[in-house]
Amino acid sequence: MKRxxxxxFLLALLLTGCGGPADPDTAQESIQVLAMDxxxxxxxxxxxxxxxxxxxxxxxxxxEAKLSRxxxxxxxxxxxxxxxxxxxxxxxxxxxxxxxxAYSSSTGGAFDITVAPVVSAWGFTEDSFRVPSQAELDRLxxxxxxxxxxxxxxxxSNGDGPKAMVTLGPGQAIDLGGLAKGYAxxxxxxxxxxYDVPRANISLGGNVLAYGDRPxxxxxRVGIQDPARVxxxxxxxxxxxxxxxxxxxxxxxxxxxxxxxxxxxxxxxxATGYPADSGLTSVTVVAGLGEGDGSGFPxxxxxxxxxxLFIMGEERALAFWRxxxxxxxxxxxxxLVLVTEDGRVVVTEGLADRFTLDEGSGYSLExxxxxxx
Amino acid sequence: MKPFPKLRPTAWDGLxxxxxxxxxxVLALFQWRTGPSQGLTAVxxxxxxEVDRFSPEALREGPRTYTGGGYTLEVALSIDYEHPAxxxxxxxxxxxxxxxxxxxxxxxxxxxxxxxxxxxxxVCLPARIIVRLEGGxxxxxxxxxxxx
Amino acid sequence: xxxxxxxxxxxxxxxxxxxxxxYLENLFPLSLAVPxxxxxxxxxxxxxxxxxxxxxxxxxxLILLARCFLGALFAGNMNALIFSLLGGLxxxxxxxxxxxxxxLSVYGVSTGGAAAHNCGQIAAAVWTLGSTAPLYYLPVLLAxxxxxxxLTGLASACLFQGLRSTNLxxx
Numbered sequence: 001m002k003r004x005x006x007x008x009f010l011l012a013l014l015l016t017g018c019g020g021p022a023d024p025d026t027a028q029e030s031i032q033v034l035a036m037d038x039x040x041x042x043x044x045x046x047x048x049x050x051x052x053x054x055x056x057x058x059x060x061x062x063x064e065a066k067l068s069r070x071x072x073x074x075x076x077x078x079x080x081x082x083x084x085x086x087x088x089x090x091x092x093x094x095x096x097x098x099x100x101x102a103y104s105s106s107t108g109g110a111f112d113i114t115v116a117p118v119v120s121a122w123g124f125t126e127d128s129f130r131v132p133s134q135a136e137l138d139r140l141x142x143x144x145x146x147x148x149x150x151x152x153x154x155x156x157s158n159g160d161g162p163k164a165m166v167t168l169g170p171g172q173a174i175d176l177g178g179l180a181k182g183y184a185x186x187x188x189x190x191x192x193x194x195y196d197v198p199r200a201n202i203s204l205g206g207n208v209l210a211y212g213d214r215p216x217x218x219x220x221r222v223g224i225q226d227p228a229r230v231x232x233x234x235x236x237x238x239x240x241x242x243x244x245x246x247x248x249x250x251x252x253x254x255x256x257x258x259x260x261x262x263x264x265x266x267x268x269x270x271a272t273g274y275p276a277d278s279g280l281t282s283v284t285v286v287a288g289l290g291e292g293d294g295s296g297f298p299x300x301x302x303x304x305x306x307x308x309l310f311i312m313g314e315e316r317a318l319a320f321w322r323x324x325x326x327x328x329x330x331x332x333x334x335x336l337v338l339v340t341e342d343g344r345v346v347v348t349e350g351l352a353d354r355f356t357l358d359e360g361s362g363y364s365l366e367x368x369x370x371x372x373x
Numbered sequence: 374m375k376p377f378p379k380l381r382p383t384a385w386d387g388l389x390x391x392x393x394x395x396x397x398x399v400l401a402l403f404q405w406r407t408g409p410s411q412g413l414t415a416v417x418x419x420x421x422x423e424v425d426r427f428s429p430e431a432l433r434e435g436p437r438t439y440t441g442g443g444y445t446l447e448v449a450l451s452i453d454y455e456h457p458a459x460x461x462x463x464x465x466x467x468x469x470x471x472x473x474x475x476x477x478x479x480x481x482x483x484x485x486x487x488x489x490x491x492x493x494x495x496v497c498l499p500a501r502i503i504v505r506l507e508g509g510x511x512x513x514x515x516x517x518x519x520x521x
Numbered sequence: 522x523x524x525x526x527x528x529x530x531x532x533x534x535x536x537x538x539x540x541x542x543x544y545l546e547n548l549f550p551l552s553l554a555v556p557x558x559x560x561x562x563x564x565x566x567x568x569x570x571x572x573x574x575x576x577x578x579x580x581x582x583l584i585l586l587a588r589c590f591l592g593a594l595f596a597g598n599m600n601a602l603i604f605s606l607l608g609g610l611x612x613x614x615x616x617x618x619x620x621x622x623x624x625l626s627v628y629g630v631s632t633g634g635a636a637a638h639n640c641g642q643i644a645a646a647v648w649t650l651g652s653t654a655p656l657y658y659l660p661v662l663l664a665x666x667x668x669x670x671x672l673t674g675l676a677s678a679c680l681f682q683g684l685r686s687t688n689l690x691x692x
Contacts (some may be wrong), residue, residue, distance in 0.1 A: 009414060031496070032503055034420075034421070034496070034498060034501055034503070037498060039494070039496035039498070039503065041494075041518070195417070201517050201518055202517070203518040206520060206521060208518045208520055210518070214517065220517045221517050221518075222518045222519070222520055223515060223518070223519045223520065223521075224519075230484065233486060233487065236516070239516055240520075247520055249520035249521050251521060254521065284520055317517075377624070377628035377681070377685075378574045378620070378626065378627050378677075378681060379627065380681055380682060381626055382629070382674075383625065383626050383629065385622065385624035385625045385626075386625060386626050386629030387627055387629075388629075389625065389629040389632050389633050390629070390632055390670075393667060393670075394663075394664075396636070396663055397659075397661075397663035397664050398660070400659050401660035463653065508657065512611055
């Protein structure tokens, strides 16, 4: 009998030794998703990591189906094709239009979703690049005006959540591409919490959600692509050590074309109709998880601000960062990493000890604080 | 009809265990000697479906082509190809993959340059093709995500 | 090979047990240590060891084939058939040879079988994936097979110990 007990004990030991409950640090699921015109990599940890990762993919595909400008039957495409007639839109598009209006006013128009017709004129929507004539731009620029978009929430929703009626001005079109990935990141945060994911590393093409920390307990290492060395992998301006953060980078190097020896990139200044020429080569906006329930839309904010601050340039961007009163009602604290054309990397104080300059990049590092230089 | 089996471990059992353990160690040593890059596997997927899986070394026999969305990509070893971003060549002794040619409009896959480490990938959006390196040694010093 | 009713019943019973053990294997996330799809621990080898001694190699083969085909049918995954067949057949072949050696106990036989099982599975992975990359995990799997071999040996030893007084083993 003694021996039998010993056997049972040994058996139990063996079972726990080679099987056992899945270690939350080693249970990991990594999936790659092609959506929203970019390559996304979703890595979730924990016992429910596979279910969580695929739930994230569902969220992304669901949002893409509603918000894409290239899918003909998305809400956004139908709104753009409505020719100024009122159109009913769902909750996601509605809340993004509200966010867009807020970011547009807080950035003084540097962020504007109605810049879509101008972006199309440059061919960035269909990958058929061309330089539009000044006359064409002069004709299109009056259409870039968020105040002509009217949004009326309709409360008589019949069970499928709140909806809204939207009317665009005649000839106007909107592009939520500058918000959609950030909004997807905000939604993914909720999925991760719902599935009790202890840590995750979500990369949505220029948008990163670093959730929790790495399995070894150190912060996630997020590299900022060196705009001057685009053809190289692992060529970074520097590396950010992030936990529980959203981070988004906008840079002119991400999409561009060359014509007659000149380079034209995809971030169009709504004021001029030309690619922004502000002396910056990339802008990274980093924010915490906010309330943690996605209500402050920190991911969406980072996405919108990275574009807007790239257009505004170093001086205006830093002034905007310093002045909390400019952020609007739901604005949450954020920090910046700016890469300038003249070889400097400017980091705001909140990131000073989380940013490591890449030795090989040749940039000089400057840290700025809230109260003056 | 059958001889009743021995139920207590014997010295011969120890020999079997030793043989298996020795085999494991010899194989592990052999792999360790030939280097971690042996463990790297290139995984190619088109439109979310895996279509090919091979060791990068297999490209020494010649480049491989994949088709998706009406476009064709040629995947080759970087050392066999005069890449525009020549500074992006892998350090000597490492195997690097690149998309040597593509007829897609954006050419992003070609511009991505060389990938050498596990977890890196080359993506062609128009063709919906992903070439990804898997396996090998986990990359401790590398980054977990890239902004840009 | 002529089967008595008793032997046939035993075969059926063992097949059912082997299927249950194959299912139990899904609870062990081996894929965490060895990211090769389809590779399994091989707990059903307990049944093979037992059948080999209690019935004979022919019957053990029948049970193995029934288990593999039924298991693949239930899982609706014919790809898994290659894995379980190659793994199971290598294990059975090795164990049939080893069990002839009088010096070896069930532990040695099981360990040899477990190692052969994992080699067979890797061979299946190499075949289905068309890549030699899974070979990379063979050393890990061989180490794992020492554990599973010991476990199957222990389970079989307990089983034979319990059945020593019955007439089940006598044909």
